[in-house]
Amino acid sequence: MRIKVLCRNPDDYLRETKRDIHRVPRNYDPGLHPFEANREYVRALNATKLERVFAKPFLGSLDGHRDGVHCMCKHPRSPSVLLSGACDGEVRIWNLAKKKCMSQVQAHEGFVQGICSVPDGSSFLTCGTDKIIKQWRLSPEGLIYSDPVSTTLGKTVFQGIDHHWSANTFATSGEQVDIWEEDRSEPVRSFTWGVDSINYIKFNPVERHILGGCASDRSIILYDMRGSTPLRKVILKLRSNALAWNPMEAFVFTVANEDYNLYTFDMRNLAMPLSMHMDHVSAVMDVDYSPTGREFVSAGYDKCLRIFPVDKSHSREIYHTKRMQRVSVVRWSLDNKFIISGSDEMNLRIWKAHASEKLGALKPREKTAFNYNEKLKEKFAHHPQIRRIARHRHVPKMIYNATKELRTIKKSQKKKEANRRAHSKPGTVPMVAEKKKSIVEDVD
Amino acid sequence: MDGKSDVKDKRKMQYQKLRRYFIDDKDCREKDSSHQTQKDFVNDTLVFTPYLDHKLHNKIERWNKKKRWMKDPPEGKQFKSSHGHQNEKVQQQKEFRKKLDPFPGDAPVSQEKIKKYRRGKKLQSTKTRSKLESYKLIEKEERQSLAVIQSARSELLLQEEAGFLEVEEGEDITELTQYDIADVVDITSAQKFFELNLNEFGPYRVNYTRNGRFLLLGGAAGHIASIDWLTKKLLCEINVMETIHDAKWLHQETMFAVAQKQWTYIYDNQGIEIHCLKILDSVLRLEFLPYHFLLASSNSKGYLSYIDVSVGKKVAGISTGLGRLDVMCQNPNNAIICMGHPGGTVTMWSPNVKEPLVKMLCHRAGVRAIAVDHTGQYMVTSSIDRTMKIWDLRTYKIMQSYKLGGGGGHLAFSQRGLIAAGIGNIVEVYNDCINNTMTVPYMMHQLQSTVHGLQFCPYEDVLGVGHGAGFSSLIIPGAGEANYDALEANPFQTKKQRQEAEVKLLLEKIQPEMIHLDAGRIGQMDVKTYHENIEKLQVSRPNKIKFEPKYKMKGKSKGLHKEHRKKGVVEKEKTQFIRDKLKQKQRVDKEKEHTQSQTCGTKSVLDRFIKSAQ
Structure with missing residues (x-):
């Protein structure tokens, strides 16, 4: 007889x-793990609920400006430094970590129209409605020297300014687009196309000689710094307010439009946008990409920020507070963790880029738990209960009602179009894609 | 003071010597002189220095040796530091290893093992609307198969091996007594065979906790005892002075439920009454569903009720109308309650449906006991007509039918698929009786009185038997799962671990609505709703009806009146259209059914229980 009975030695099982x-x-x-799928589902549900519980994106506000914030610029080297220009011509430099204003300077008379930093972060440029471009130096401690390094007087009012990503050239926009070099007082090159002014200008971070601009004749214009004439232009139904290049894909950019939508374009084909991003209920004032190029944030005249995935037409997140008024400018921090918005009521606000993210260093166990929960949420994302909880957002009454109204308007328009199609000769009312409707003309 | 200054002087001297040593060492290096001078100094320092200096000296000497060796190495050896040579060396080592390894690459994993860990089938096609999604699917599939292989490979890490019992030819296995086994095995195992003589308050119902560490005994005459049966430590012992029908542990060893004469009570591990559940009256059998925190109970009036013990609320109550319900068990795989009835039927219930999900005729006489194995694949039933049948719960078909020596009053499945049957005062254990027809029981044991409760202890080779004269713990080699998963059930749990596990369990409580015959349902595609939605889209709409009401006099042709008349006619047409459609559908369905019933050649006994056929 051979026999073996289970007998566990406690030494092998106890510490x-x-x-x-x-x-x-x-x-x-x-066989030893019954109800695997069910338990995973419950875990996913709990994770989704917890995400909503911990979704507290507002981190704090920076007050100090004496007029509405009009422009903003990230420091290229230090993620905790931010520059902002207000409507009264004042420029302030902020330390985001301390939530403090480091120093301020009265830069211009009237609006500070644009502000941009030099690639090495040692100085920055501002332009104003007083037709002046000023260059300011920053001390090693991050303070602004009260006297500008250089002052350039232009012929026309400047509406925007942006610095080249590596060379010491910068571009201003206004009645025409000018390319300047830092050590010259005259523009190196000027571009004009039509008579209307260009209100926004932005260098491409990858293809560095390419510029994108938004003009007040409702067009978006592309420039090559090396050429003598602008490259291409596309005219939309309404004016675009701002433009942001995707930092990871050189040829993709997104514009914030007055028609409540944002449009993502491929530079190579402007006839039709890649996608249209809806959800705002008023004009979109500004847009900025996350450093990963996967998402972007938009500032709305409807007093809220929205975060869109690049390939989605609806936002994944809306940020708002009772006290925040019209948001005029927004930036996504270079460490991909924060969003800073500047609004009409003179405040800058710091938000988390992911509303429920835990800040600070994570322990390895925490990290694995978060990763596991992320995966679970992804796995069960399509289950109705989970989707409902994950999608729910409380929005201000104004936005809620406006959304409803917009929906009815769109519905009625659709119906009207369908009726028109039904009652006209076949082919006379063609089907046009929604995102193409806003394009008026693509000009080479 | 003098003493102190002495020490100081001594230190100073030491320091100077050391310095000299260093300087001279440096000189040595410069001069490339022989080690003669060095040695002198070494001897010199050794006189003075305690441990530290000694260490230093050794270090320096080693360094000098190395230097000398580098300068003029012994014959045949050469000092080389070129990278190319190192690479060569590494290459050589690699090749050497290659030659040595007769089984290069990962160890192969047997298909059987892979099958054990595979959940569901592989995707048939990875066609999707976009190419990217298709790639994602393929990648996901690959990752899943990798996980299967890895978990199969991790079997290597399991510490224990399952028990077994083999006899040589000529030996009769049925004559093997527990005493024989206890004599042969080691002392700790032998102690697992014991008998408790409790003549006064029996017969006893038995229940082990999920980790197999604690035992609950409920005597019919009111005696309750909970024991840490391995150490034989008594946790509590009370007498409720009332008939006890059943006793079950709740999720952990801190609480248990007892079905008493009138009501059901919950006690804690000290025997203190926590709750009296008056909503559960005259309960005969209790079952606890640990992942749902549901206490299912069946009573003498044919009422099955579910109580959520985490919130203390009744989840469902079903009046079965099937008479006294004293045969009950749970399917541990899907939390379905199975009940046996005097008519020979077995019914399966979930708290969400008021009717049985399954009703199968298992025996020609009353069912006396049921048990379902932990994978939820097999069910064993026994009846008064002395038969024991094994059913496949995936197809609801019979696998084996045995004739026993008597009517099996109690049945139990072990984790490794052994079946124990209590027949009168005899306990028989069957091995390998599901897929093959067995002829002889694996083990047998005779008790002093009739069996009243049976359960295999989880993760142990032990069968607990409650009977009229007390309790017997029998050793059944090969019954228990050898390797436990500590995150699921841990026999060596500490108090802290138990508390943490409780919180985890509560957080992961599955809602009773999710109880379904197919436990993995939630992870599958909802094809049914999809098809329904498609169908809804495809339902044809009635054609537009052009109807212009006739002109009528006396103001009846005013705008509104006319519109009303028009609407009435249109509505009528519409309803007629829908009615016609429905009728047509019904006709088609009926025809389909008819043709199906005709084409099905083989008729099953169970067909009579199909609803539509009745």
């Missing part, structure tokens, strides 16, 4: 000392 960690033998036999 040796109290300072040791517990022994946790595992057996992955599916």
Whole structure:
């Protein structure tokens, strides 16, 4: 007779000392783990609920400006430094970590129309309605020297300014687009196309000689700094307010439009936008990409920020507070963790880029738990209960009602179009894609 | 003071010597002189220095040796530091290893093992609307198969091996007594065979906790005892002075439920009454569903009720109308309650449906006991007509039918698929009786009186039997799962671990609405709703009806009146259209059914229980 009976030696299963960690033998036999799918679902549901519970994106506001914030610029080297220009011509430099204003300077008379930093972060440029471009130096401690390094007087009012990503050239926009060099007082090159002024100008971060601009004749214009004439232009139904290049894909950019939408274009084909991003209920004032190029944030005249995934037409997140008024400018911080918005009521606000993210260093166990929960949420994202909880957002009454109204308007327009199509000769009322409707003309 | 200054002087001297040593060492290096001078100094320092200097000296000497060796190495050896040579060396080592390893690459994993860990089938096609999604699917599939292989490979890490019992030819296995086994095995295992003589308050119902560490005994005459049966430590012992029908542990060893004469009570591990559940009256059998925190109970009036013990609320109550319900068990895989009835039928219930999900005729006489194995694949039933049948719960078809020596009053499945049957005062254990027809029981044991409760202890080779004269713990080699998963059930749990596990369990409580015959349903595609939606889209709409009401005099042709008349006619047409459609559908369905019933050649006994056929 051969016999063996299960007999476990406790020494193999218990920890040796109290300072040791517990022994946790595992057996992955599916028979020992009943209700796997069910338990995973419950975990996913809990994770989704917790995400909503911890969604507290507002981190703090920076007050100090004496007029509405009109422009903003990130420091290219230090993620905790931010420059902002207000409607009264004042420029302030902020330390985001301390939530403090480091120093301020009265830069212009009237609006500070644009502000941009030099690639090495040692100085920055501002332009104003007083037709002046000023260059300011920053001290090593991050303070502004009260006297500008250089002052350039232009012929026309400047509406925007942006610095080249590596060379010491910068571009201003206004009645025409001018390319300047830092050590010259005259523009190196000027571009004009039509008579209307260009209100926004932005260098491409990858293809560095390419510029994109928004003009007040409702067009978006592309320039090559090396050429003598602008490259291409596309005219939309309404004016675009701002433009942001995707930092990871050189040829993609997004514009914030007055028609409540944002449009993502491929530079190579302007006839039709890649996608249209809806959800705002008023004009979109500004847009900025996350450094990963996967998402962007938009500032709305409807007193809220929205975060869109690049390939989605609806926002994944809306940020608002009772006190925040029209948001005029927004930036996504270079560490991909924060969003800073500037609004009409003279405040800058700091938000988390991911509303429920835990800030600060994470312990490895926390990290794995978060990763696991992320995966679970992804796995069960399509289950109705989970989707409902994950999608729910409380929005201000104004936005809620406006959305409803917009929906009815769109519905009625659609119906009207369908009726028109039904009652006209076949082919006379063609089907046009929604995102193409806003394009008026693509000009080479 | 003098003493102190002495020490100081001594230190000073030491320091100077050391310095000299260093300087001279440097000189040595410069001069490339022989080690003669060095040695002198070494001897010199050794006189003075305690441990530290000694260490220093050794270090320096080693360094000098190395230097000398580098300068003029012994014959045949050469000092080389070129990268190319190192690479060569690494290459050589690699090749050497290659030659040595007769089984290069990962160890192969047997298909059987892979099958064990595979959940569901592989995707048939990865066609999607976009190419990217298709790639994602393929990648996901690959990752899943990798996970299967890895978990199969991790079997290597399991510590224990399952028990077994083999006899040589000529030996009769049925004559093997527990005493024989206890004699042969080691002392700790032998202690697992014991008997408790409790003549006064029996017969006893038995229940082990999920980790197999604690035992609950409920005597019919009111005696309750909970024991840490391995150490034989008594946790509590009370007498409720009332008939006890059943006793079950709740999710952990801190609480248990007892079905008493009138009501059901919950006690804690000290025997203190926590709750009296008056909504559960005259309960005969209790079952606890640990992942749902549901206490299912069946009573003598044919009422099945579910109580959520985490919130203390009744989840469902079903009046079965099937008479006294004293045969009950749970399917541990999907939390479905199975009940046996005097008519020979077995019914399966979930709290969400008021009717049985399954009703199968298992025996020609009353069902006396049911048990379902932990994978939820097999069910074993026994009846008064002395038969024991094994059913496949995936197809609801019979696998084996055995004739026993008597009517099996109690049945139990072990984790490794052994079946125990209590027949009168005899306990028989069957091995390998599901897929193959067995002829002889694996083990047998005779008790002093009739069996009243049976359960295999989880993760142990032990069968607990409650009977009229007390309790017997029998050793059944090969019954329990050898390797436990500590995150699921841990026999060596500490108090802290238990508390943490409780919180985890509560957080992961599955809602009773999710109880379904197919437990993995939630992870599958909802094809049914999809098809329904498609169908809804495809339902044809009635044609537009052009109807112009006739002109009528006396103001009946005013705008509104006319519109009303028009609407009435249109509505009528519409309803007629829908009615016609429905009728047509019904006709088609009926025809389909008819043709199906004709084409099905093989008729099953269970067909009579199909609803539509009745």
